[in-house]
Amino acid sequence: MQIYLPIAEVSVNAFLLLGLGGIVGILSGMFGVGGGFLITPLLFFVGIPPAVAVATSTNQIVASSFSALLAHLKRKTVDFRMGWVLLAGGLIGSGLGMIVFNYLKSLGQVDLLVTLCYVIFLGIIGGLMFFESLRAIRRTRKGGRVKRKKHYWVHGLPLKMRFRVSGLYISVIPPVLVGASVGVLSAIMGVGGGFIMVPAMIYLLGMPTKVVIGTSLLQIIFVTAFTTMLHATTNQTVDIVLAVLLLVGGVLGAQVGTRIGVRMQAEQLRILLALLVLAVCGKLALDLLLKPAELYSLGPVTG
Amino acid sequence: MRLLSALTGLFLMALPAKAAEEIVLGLSQAEVSITTNFDGSEILVYGAVKRETPIPDGAPLEVVVTVSGPSTPVMVRRKERRFGIWVNTDAVEVDRAPSFYAVVTSGPLSEVLKRIEDLRHRISIPRAIRSVGAPMEIENPTKFTEALIRVRTASNLYQVIEDGVKVDEQTLFRAAIALPAALTEGAYDTRIFLTRAGDVVAQYETVIDVRKVGLERWLFKLAHEQAFIYGLLSLFIAITAGWGASAVFGLLRR
Numbered sequence: 001m002q003i004y005l006p007i008a009e010v011s012v013n014a015f016l017l018l019g020l021g022g023i024v025g026i027l028s029g030m031f032g033v034g035g036g037f038l039i040t041p042l043l044f045f046v047g048i049p050p051a052v053a054v055a056t057s058t059n060q061i062v063a064s065s066f067s068a069l070l071a072h073l074k075r076k077t078v079d080f081r082m083g084w085v086l087l088a089g090g091l092i093g094s095g096l097g098m099i100v101f102n103y104l105k106s107l108g109q110v111d112l113l114v115t116l117c118y119v120i121f122l123g124i125i126g127g128l129m130f131f132e133s134l135r136a137i138r139r140t141r142k143g144g145r146v147k148r149k150k151h152y153w154v155h156g157l158p159l160k161m162r163f164r165v166s167g168l169y170i171s172v173i174p175p176v177l178v179g180a181s182v183g184v185l186s187a188i189m190g191v192g193g194g195f196i197m198v199p200a201m202i203y204l205l206g207m208p209t210k211v212v213i214g215t216s217l218l219q220i221i222f223v224t225a226f227t228t229m230l231h232a233t234t235n236q237t238v239d240i241v242l243a244v245l246l247l248v249g250g251v252l253g254a255q256v257g258t259r260i261g262v263r264m265q266a267e268q269l270r271i272l273l274a275l276l277v278l279a280v281c282g283k284l285a286l287d288l289l290l291k292p293a294e295l296y297s298l299g300p301v302t303g
Numbered sequence: 304m305r306l307l308s309a310l311t312g313l314f315l316m317a318l319p320a321k322a323a324e325e326i327v328l329g330l331s332q333a334e335v336s337i338t339t340n341f342d343g344s345e346i347l348v349y350g351a352v353k354r355e356t357p358i359p360d361g362a363p364l365e366v367v368v369t370v371s372g373p374s375t376p377v378m379v380r381r382k383e384r385r386f387g388i389w390v391n392t393d394a395v396e397v398d399r400a401p402s403f404y405a406v407v408t409s410g411p412l413s414e415v416l417k418r419i420e421d422l423r424h425r426i427s428i429p430r431a432i433r434s435v436g437a438p439m440e441i442e443n444p445t446k447f448t449e450a451l452i453r454v455r456t457a458s459n460l461y462q463v464i465e466d467g468v469k470v471d472e473q474t475l476f477r478a479a480i481a482l483p484a485a486l487t488e489g490a491y492d493t494r495i496f497l498t499r500a501g502d503v504v505a506q507y508e509t510v511i512d513v514r515k516v517g518l519e520r521w522l523f524k525l526a527h528e529q530a531f532i533y534g535l536l537s538l539f540i541a542i543t544a545g546w547g548a549s550a551v552f553g554l555l556r557r
Contacts (some may be wrong), residue, residue: 002484006519007526011342038435047485066545071552093322111353114392225538232534236526240537242338247541251548288388295382296450297391 007239008052014245016046018173025253028061029068030261031213033197033275035225036061036191037280039246043154048242055231055238056246061192061224063247064254065217071258074213079166079211083218086179086197090223091223093183093236098230101188117188119285125199126277132203140267166207166215174205183223192198194275209266233263324364325353326495326507335482335513337493343484346511348371348407349477362500364473365415369426369496371478372403372512374433379447395447399433403460404488407467407478417501424496424503428452428461458489459483487515518521530554 024039034254072078141160161172178200186193194216201212232238250301261269318543377400390497401412408415412427413443432446439449454462459485468478491511497501515523526533 001338002342004337004339004484004519005517006522009485009487042304062538062547063541064543067548070546070549074553103374112388155368187444196534225541228538228541229531231451232526234539235531235550236530236533238526238534238537240526240533240540243537244540244544247544251544254545290389292382293388294454296447296454297380297382298377300450300453 003241003245005048005052005239005242006145008048008056008236008242010047010048010049012048012242017242017245020046020248021064021251022253023296025064025067025250025255026257026260027253027276028064028194028250029071029254029257030166030264031194031269031276037097037122037195038276040191040278041283046238049278051235051237052239052242055189055235056242058192058224058231058262059238060246060250061227062221063243064250065162065192065220065224067251068258069214069217069221071255072217075262077210078218079163079207080218081161081162082166082168082175082205082207082211083162083215085172085175086182086219087222088214089176090180090183090186090193090219091226092176093180093185094184094187094226096180096224097187098186098258104239114145114188115288117185119288121196122277122281122284123136125196125256126253126274126281128203129199129274130278133267133274136267137271138268164206166205166211168205170205178204179219182219186223186227192224194220195273198273210268213261247261251255308442323356323359324476324497326497326505327351327353328509330397330493330496330505330509333509333511335486335521336512336516337486337514337519338489338516339518339521341484341486341530343350343481343486346480346482347477348480348493348495349441350507351399351476353504358473359499363449363500364470364477364504365413366468366470367409367416367426367498368405368468368480369492370403370405370433370482371401371492371494372513374401375397376400377451379451381447381450393447395434395444396411397432397434397448401431401454402489403482403491404428404431404524404547405462405464405480406441407462407464407480408467409468409470409476410479411465412463415501416496416503420498420501420503424494424506425547426496428456428463442455456487460485461502465549477524486513491529517522 003012004011020039024042027038039060040053040056043057044050048056070077072244125157160169162169178197182193182197182200184237185196197216197219198212201207201216202209228238326349328350331349335344335346352364377397378394379397380391380394382389384390385392406412406427417425421430425431429448429452432448432451434444452461462481469474470476491513493509493511495507497505514520525536
C-alpha cells in the first residue's frame with residue numbers, strides 16, 4: 001500500500017515503513033539505544049529526503065524510547081537522579097553542538113564530517129565493547145566470577161552524590177561531562193546518542209548494565225524532543241505521516257525488545273550491540289571508500 | 304542561408320495573420336489532487352486540429368506535448384577521491400530546473416522539431432533547464448547539467464517519450480502522460496506544438512493544477528504556518544503512541 005508523505009513529498013510503501021519502525025523499536029527496547037543511528041540511514045535508502053529523514057527520526061525516537069522507558073519503569077531499572085544529572089549536561093551539550101554544527105555548515109562539507117564522526121565513534125565504541133564483552137564471557141565460562149571494578153579515577157573527584165539505584169557514590173562532574181559530550185554529538189550527528197552514552201555509563205561511570213538502559217532512555221527522550229521542536233520550528237522538516245507509520249511499528253517493537261532484553265545476559269546483550277554498531281560503521285566506511293555509482297548528487301540551494 | 308531561413312521563420316511567426324491550423328484541446332483532468340494514497344496519475348491530453356482550408360500538402364502534421372512542473376534552483380555536487388575517500392568537491396548551481404518535465408512527441412524529436420525551433424520554444428529537456436554562470440574554476444560545467452538530467456530521468460521525473468502521441472488523419476491527436484508519485488505542488492505548464500517539416504505551425508498552452516488535498520493539505524499548511532503547534536502535535540502523538548503501546552502490552556500480559 002503506497003502512501004504519500006505530505007512534507008517529504010514522496011510516495012512510499014506503508015508496510016515497509018512499519019517494518020523499519022518495528023526493527024528499530026526492537027533494538028531500542030533491547031539495548032536502550034534510540035536507534036537514530038540506524039533509522040536515519042535506512043530512511044535515506046528508502047528515498048526520503050535527508051533533511052526530512054533526520055528530523056522525523058528524532059520524533060520517532062521520542063515515541064519508541066518513551067514506550068521502552070515505561071517498560072523499564074515497571075521494572076524499576078531507571079536511575080532518575082542520574083538521569084536528571086545527565087540531562088542537565090545534555091542540554092548544555094546540545095546547545096554547544098548546534099553552534100559547532102552551524103560553523104561546520106558555513107564551511108561546507110558538513111555531510112562528510114557527520115559521516116566521519118559516525119565511522120570513528122561507532123568504530124571505537126563497537127570495537128571496545130566487542131572485545132570487553134568477549135573477555136567477560138570467557139571469564140564466566142572459566143567459572144571465575146565477574147568482578148566489576150569499584151574504583152575508577154573518576155571516584156576521586158569532588159561534589160559527590162549518592163545514586164542509590166545504581167549503587168554508586170560518585171562526583172556529579174563525570175555524569176555531567178558524559179551528558180554534555182553526548183549532547184554535542186547528538187546535535188552534530190542528529191541522533192539520540194544512546195549508542196555512545198550506554199558504553200560511557202558502563203565503562204566510565206561503572207553503572208550496572210540493567211540500570212544503564214532505562215536511564216539513558218530517560219535522557220534520550222528529552223534530548224530528542226528538544227531536537228524535534230528545533231527541526232519543526234526552524235526547517236519544517238518533521239513529517240507527521242512518516243513519523244506515525246514509523247512509530248506504530250517502533251512502539252510495538254520496543255515492547256518486544258524490552259522483553260527479549262530482560263531474558264538475556266548482560267554480556268550477550270553487549271556483544272550483540274557491539275556487533276550491530278560495528279556493522280553500521282562498516283557500511284558507512286564502505287560508502288566513503290568505494291566509488292559511488294553516481295558521482296553527482298542533487299540538493300536544494302541554501303542561503 | 305540558414306540564417307536567412309531563420310529570419311524568414313521569425314518574420315512569419317511575427318505575422319498577426321490568423322494561423323492556418325489551430326488546436327482545440329481537451330484534458331482528462333485539469334487538476335491533480337494529491338491525497339494520502341496518491342500513487343502517481345495518468346493524464347490524457349487529446350485534441351483536434353481546426354482548419355478552414357484543406358490539409359496542406361507536403362510534410363505530415365506532427366505533434367509535440369510538453370508538461371513542466373514548477374522550476375526551482377538546484378545545487379549539483381560532484382564527488383571526487385581525496386585521501387582515499389569520496390568527498391563532495393565541486394558544486395554548480397543550476398539556476399532553474401523544472402521539478403518534473405515530460406516531452407511526448409509523435410515521432411523522433413530530431414525529426415519533428417528543428418533545432419532552431421527547439422531553441423526558440425525551449426522544448427527538449429536540456430533547453431528547459433536554465434544554467435548560466437558556473438564558477439570559473441569548474442572545467443566542464445555542462446557535465447553538471449547532464450548529471451542533473453541523468454539523475455532526474457532515472458527517477459522518472461524527466462521523460463522523453465517519442466512516438467507517444469497518436470495522430471489520426473492529421474486532425475485528431477492524443478497522448479498519455481504518466482505523472483510519478485513523487486510530485487511537488489504547483490502549476491504544471493502544458494504546451495502543445497503542431498509542427499510540419501520541423502517548423503512549429505501552431506501552439507497552445509494550458510495549466511494542470513497539482514495540489515495536495517484533505518489531510519495532506521492541512522498538515523502541510525500547519526507545518527509551515529503554525530510550526531510550533533505542529534511540533535507539539537508530533538511530540539504529543541509520539542508520547543501517546545509510546546504510552547498506548549505500553550498499556551496495550553501490559554493488558555495483554557495480564
